[in-house]
Amino acid sequence: MNKFLVFIFLISFFPQSTLAAQSWYYPVSDFSGRQSLKSFGQYFERKDYVGKEDIFPNQFLGYHAGIDLEASPSELNQPVPVYAVSSGQIIYSGFMSGYGGLILQKLEGDNLVALYGHLQQSGLPKLGSQVAAGSRLAFLGSAFSADTAGERKHLHFGIYRGVGSYYKGYETSVSALNLRWLNPSDYLLSQKALDPVRDYSPTPVPTLAPATSVKNSNPLIRLLVRILDFFGLKLSY
Numbered sequence: 001m002n003k004f005l006v007f008i009f010l011i012s013f014f015p016q017s018t019l020a021a022q023s024w025y026y027p028v029s030d031f032s033g034r035q036s037l038k039s040f041g042q043y044f045e046r047k048d049y050v051g052k053e054d055i056f057p058n059q060f061l062g063y064h065a066g067i068d069l070e071a072s073p074s075e076l077n078q079p080v081p082v083y084a085v086s087s088g089q090i091i092y093s094g095f096m097s098g099y100g101g102l103i104l105q106k107l108e109g110d111n112l113v114a115l116y117g118h119l120q121q122s123g124l125p126k127l128g129s130q131v132a133a134g135s136r137l138a139f140l141g142s143a144f145s146a147d148t149a150g151e152r153k154h155l156h157f158g159i160y161r162g163v164g165s166y167y168k169g170y171e172t173s174v175s176a177l178n179l180r181w182l183n184p185s186d187y188l189l190s191q192k193a194l195d196p197v198r199d200y201s202p203t204p205v206p207t208l209a210p211a212t213s214v215k216n217s218n219p220l221i222r223l224l225v226r227i228l229d230f231f232g233l234k235l236s237y
């Protein structure tokens with residue numbers, strides 16, 4: 001009987017721990033609802049910015065190496081949190097020309113790095129720290145401030161191949177873009193990423209989750225044991 005309970009204990013615990021280890025999250029809540037101005041791989045030249053200089057004061061040219069996720073008008077004076085898409089180590093945290101506040105995070109497992117740009121510089125995580133998937137990393141920088149390098153309030157988010165630091169927001173050729181960068185929307189979708197606000201659940205504490213399952217199962221298990229005892233069967237294997 002003890003072995004049987006141990007077995008129930010293990011199968012009730014196993015799927016939860018597996019799920020938690022594989023969790024991916026989007027870097028902001030309402031990820032798809034925020035994509036409107038610049039998509040991955042979109043090509044921009046100077047004429048694209050004519051008449052929009054107030055929105056795009058820094059007129060970068062080339063193929064956009066990430067996606068832009070916009071703050072809504074009602075969020076312009078509200079803190080907008082940015083979340084870790086996966087667990088992994090912070091390999092850059094601080095000011096970077098063209099971004100303002102920038103974080104580079106090594107993503108667990110795949111030799112990929114996530115780039116989060118235009119962040120509020122105060123309160124950024126420490127270089128070298130290990131962060132959990134779905135945990136809050138930072139807040140978006142205020143519109144047209146030093147934290148956004150003079151840009152509107154939005155997150156520039158990219159995922160590139162490699163393990164070192166790389167900072168480009170635009171590439172000058174399609175081959176350079178495809179060599180280095182992944183389409184972050186496609187990649188997160190393939191990882192079944194969750195919304196960091198709506199779907200967030202912290203990694204379950206291993207000693208609590210199974211105990212609840214076993215306790216809930218107890219009456220049924222006892223009944224099963226009694227039935228098997230009645231027929232002279234044993235649960236010793």
Ligand SMILES: [Zn+2]
Pocket residue numbers: 038064066067068155156157169
């Ligand atoms: Zn961008």
